[in-house]
Amino acid sequence: MSFTDTPLSRIKLLNPTYPNKATGVINGQNSGLLNWNDIAYPQMYDLYQTLLSNFWKAQEINMQDDIKQWDYLTETEKDVFLRINTQLASLDSLQTPTMTQVMDYVTDSSFKAIFAVISQQEAVHNESYSYILSSLVPLAEQNKRFDQAKEDPVVQKRNQLILDHYEAFREEPTPQKLYELAINSINLEGIYFYAGFAFFYHLARQQKMLKTSTMISYIQRDEMQHAYFISQFIRILLTENPELNTDENIQYAYDTIDRAVQLEKEWANYILEDIEGIDLEEFHHYVEYLANKRFRQIGLDNYYPERDNPMAWIHVFSDEMMNETKSDFFEQKSRTYTKVSSSNGFDEL
Amino acid sequence: MKACIIYSSVTGNTYQLAQEVYDTLSASIEDLDYVHVDEIDYDQLLNYDFIAIGTYTWGSGDLPMEMEPLFDWFEEQSPKHLRTAVFGTGDSFYPNFCGAVDLFRDMLYVKTTLTVTLKVELMPQSHDIKKVPTFCDRLMPEPVYS
Numbered sequence: 001m002s003f004t005d006t007p008l009s010r011i012k013l014l015n016p017t018y019p020n021k022a023t024g025v026i027n028g029q030n031s032g033l034l035n036w037n038d039i040a041y042p043q044m045y046d047l048y049q050t051l052l053s054n055f056w057k058a059q060e061i062n063m064q065d066d067i068k069q070w071d072y073l074t075e076t077e078k079d080v081f082l083r084i085n086t087q088l089a090s091l092d093s094l095q096t097p098t099m100t101q102v103m104d105y106v107t108d109s110s111f112k113a114i115f116a117v118i119s120q121q122e123a124v125h126n127e128s129y130s131y132i133l134s135s136l137v138p139l140a141e142q143n144k145r146f147d148q149a150k151e152d153p154v155v156q157k158r159n160q161l162i163l164d165h166y167e168a169f170r171e172e173p174t175p176q177k178l179y180e181l182a183i184n185s186i187n188l189e190g191i192y193f194y195a196g197f198a199f200f201y202h203l204a205r206q207q208k209m210l211k212t213s214t215m216i217s218y219i220q221r222d223e224m225q226h227a228y229f230i231s232q233f234i235r236i237l238l239t240e241n242p243e244l245n246t247d248e249n250i251q252y253a254y255d256t257i258d259r260a261v262q263l264e265k266e267w268a269n270y271i272l273e274d275i276e277g278i279d280l281e282e283f284h285h286y287v288e289y290l291a292n293k294r295f296r297q298i299g300l301d302n303y304y305p306e307r308d309n310p311m312a313w314i315h316v317f318s319d320e321m322m323n324e325t326k327s328d329f330f331e332q333k334s335r336t337y338t339k340v341s342s343s344n345g346f347d348e349l
Numbered sequence: 350m351k352a353c354i355i356y357s358s359v360t361g362n363t364y365q366l367a368q369e370v371y372d373t374l375s376a377s378i379e380d381l382d383y384v385h386v387d388e389i390d391y392d393q394l395l396n397y398d399f400i401a402i403g404t405y406t407w408g409s410g411d412l413p414m415e416m417e418p419l420f421d422w423f424e425e426q427s428p429k430h431l432r433t434a435v436f437g438t439g440d441s442f443y444p445n446f447c448g449a450v451d452l453f454r455d456m457l458y459v460k461t462t463l464t465v466t467l468k469v470e471l472m473p474q475s476h477d478i479k480k481v482p483t484f485c486d487r488l489m490p491e492p493v494y495s
Contacts, residue, residue, distance in 0.1 A: 043359050050408050221409075224442055232360070293440075296472035299361070306474050309441055318409070318444030337455035344458060347465040347487050349480045 003243050004176040008105040022108035024240055025233070026175055034109040041236065044110045051117045051225055056218045057124060058131035066211040070136050073208065076274045081209070082137065084196040084271060086149040089129035090159070091188055095122040098166050102181070105173050114229060121222045128215045154270050158263040161256075162188050175237075179244050182234045183253050187260035190227035190294045193220070194287065194314065195268040201314050202278055217317040224316070231297035253295075254303055261291045261304075286311040350490075351396060353382040355389060356403035357415050362438040362472045367403040369478055370436060373485045374401070386415050391422055399432035399464075399488055402453060406439040410448020420456065427460045434488040436467040446470075464488050 014032040021038045022030035036045050073081065099119035103112045133142045149155055165184040169177040197220055204213035238245040265284050272278050288304035295303055342348040354371055358364035371383050382397075394400070407413050412420060423433075435454055439447035447468040457463040465487035469477045 046359075046407065046414070053408070220442070224440070293471055296362075296474075297360070299472075302474060306476060309470075312441070315441075316409075316443055337459055339451070340455055340458045340463075346458070346463045347483075349465060349467040349484055 003241075005174050008173045008175065008178070010104045011107060020109075022110070025106055025108045025111055025236055026178065026241070028107035030107045030109055032109060034113060036110065039110040040108055041110070043232075044114060047225070047229055047232075048110070048114055048117065051114065051121070051222075051229075054121075054218070054222055054225065058128040058215060061211050061214055063132070063135040063211050066132075066209045067135055069208055077203070077208075080199060080271060080275060081203075082133070082141075082145045083148065083152075084199050085129050085132060086142075086145045087152075087155055087271075088193060088196045089126055089146075090149050090155070091162075091192055092122045092126040092129070094159070094162065094166065095119075095185070095188060096126065098181070098185070101170065102178070105178065111233065118226050118229065121226070125219050125222065128219065132212055132215065154267055158192065158260075158267055161259060161263065162192075175241060175244055176249075179234070179237060179249060180252065180256075182230055182237065183256050184260075185230050186227055186234075186294055186298070187257060189223045189230065191257070191260045191264050191287065191291060193223055194290055195264055195271060195283070198268075198278060198283060198286070198311065198314055199272060199275065202275065205313055206277075214317065221316045227294065228297065231294070234298050250300065253298065253300060257291050257294060258303060261287050282310050286314070350378055350398050351380040351382075352378050352399050352401070353384065353394070353397045354401045354403065355384055355386055355419065357386040357405065357413055358403070359405055359413070360471075362469070363403050363405045363436075366436055366438055366467075366469055366473050366477070366481075369473065369481045370401055370403065370485065373481050374488075377485075377489070386419055389419065394422065395426070395428060395431075397431065398490065399434070401434045401436065401488055402457075404435070404437045404449045404453065406437060406443075406445070406447050406449040409443050410445025410451070412449045412452050416449065416453075420453065423456060423460050429461060431461045432488060432490060433457045433461040433463050434465045434467075434484065435463075436469070436484065438469045438471060438473070441470050 008026055011030075012032070015029070016031060018029040018031040020031050020033045020035050022028045022040050036048070039045065070078070096119050099115045099122065103115045103119075106112055106115065130142075133145070137145075162184045165177070165180045169181045197216060200209070200213045200216040203209045238249070264287050268283050268287070269280055272280060272283065285307060286309070289307055289309055292302040292304050292306070295301065352374060354367055354374065356363055356367035358367070367383070371381070375381050402419070404416050405413060435450050435457060437447045437450040439450070445451065450466055450468055454463065454466050465484055467480060467484045
């Protein structure tokens with residue numbers, strides 16, 4: 001059996017004879033002890049810090065404004081709002097246990113720690129959707145909406161792509177299946193959320209449901225870090241294991257992300273059809289632009305035509321916009337200089 | 350004419366852009382140094398006629414930690430005669446796209462002779478690469494005709 005198809009073994013908690021600094025992300029030697037000052041990929045400590053500095057919880061956001069506004073949404077807006085909410089919740093529900101499961105097979109303890117934080121954040125996201133729902137509709141309606149998400153054929157079809165690969169890794173945790181899981185994790189975190197994000201940011205553009213979109217913005221900020229981490233994980237996995245770095249696997253990435261792009265477009269056509277102000281063709285271009293970014297993040301070439309962001313308003317709120325007082329965890333470079341621009345006699349390209 | 354490109358990269362995006370800048374500048378500058386920010390010889394920096402700085406951006410628009418000493422050096426030295434340029438890669442989904450380029454820009458404008466900035470989304474694409482010759486042109490001193 002080739003290396004790529006040989007199941008990884010679950011890692012013993014402590015291997016005292018092995019070094020603290022892992023010799024590989026998978027199939028490596030690692031004692032299981034984590035000293036962040038002695039890790040194979042020091043940039044992972046920065047990433048870990050950034051993830052922690054993003055910490056937030058749903059209860060910090062007061063839903064009163066949204067509760068008042070809810071009654072003024074159209075029936076269509078309310079329906080789409082609830083459908084997207086439960087659909088996103090179901091994606092996050094998948095991600096929490098999957099990230100925890102991957103931890104059992106990754107040798108490098110710094111990566112385990114990051115997977116643990118990601119898993120925790122997905123649990124927070126999951127809770128935030130429940131928090132939004134509980135503010136707006138009674139439990140019977142919430143349950144109905146979750147059942148609707150489970151039964152919806154378009155939702156099922158798009159989740160199936162992810163589920164199949166996540167299940168395959170559960171059944172047989174080989175390096176190949178871990179790679180496929182990681183690509184599908186990019187699909188989930190880096191592609192599948194965006195039709196939903198578009199809807200909430202679109203409401204925010206009209207000054208509607210701003211508390212909800214504040215939470216969505218926090219979620220997007222987390223998801224971007226997750227997709228970034230997974231893309232780094234993929235690059236390290238392929239570099240350390242040249243047996244995985246094959247033409248077939250590169251093609252797999254193109255094919256699978258393209259499949260997710262098609263499914264996301266289909267979902268957008270279905271869920272955003274009646275929402276005024278979101279041009280579906282423009283959104284299709286947006287999804288392609290998004291997928292190009294994902295390809296470049298994993299070190300591949302653009303797959304779709306090169307274009308500028310057609311929907312620049314799908315964007316994490318800045319601290320100024322959120323009037324956030326919580327300062328960054330890191331010591332920040334103080335902005336003591338006046339902002340200058342090309343009108344000051346240099347060029348900005 | 351003595352020039353230097355100083356860069357830092359974590360994903361390889363800024364490194365790739367730095368390579369493009371290097372390839373373009375090396376065609377017209379013989380005395381060109383190309384160093385990672387951790388390998389700077391600070392005693393030599395004032396000997397350059399111009400310096401191009403390449404930086405990625407961390408978090409929601411922060412300077413990467415390894416760039417801080419270089420940033421501080423410019424602040425302390427105030428080499429107003431020195432021509433500078435700054436380029437970088439970032440992700441436009443974050444607030445303050447290429448925020449580290451902006452931080453350098455605002456400071457270098459005060460402390461040096463800032464000539465040009467260039468921002469690229471993630472890995473440079475063909476339309477970004479096309480901007481590199483212009484970037485290098487602006488950085489180089491005006492030719493003096495006698």
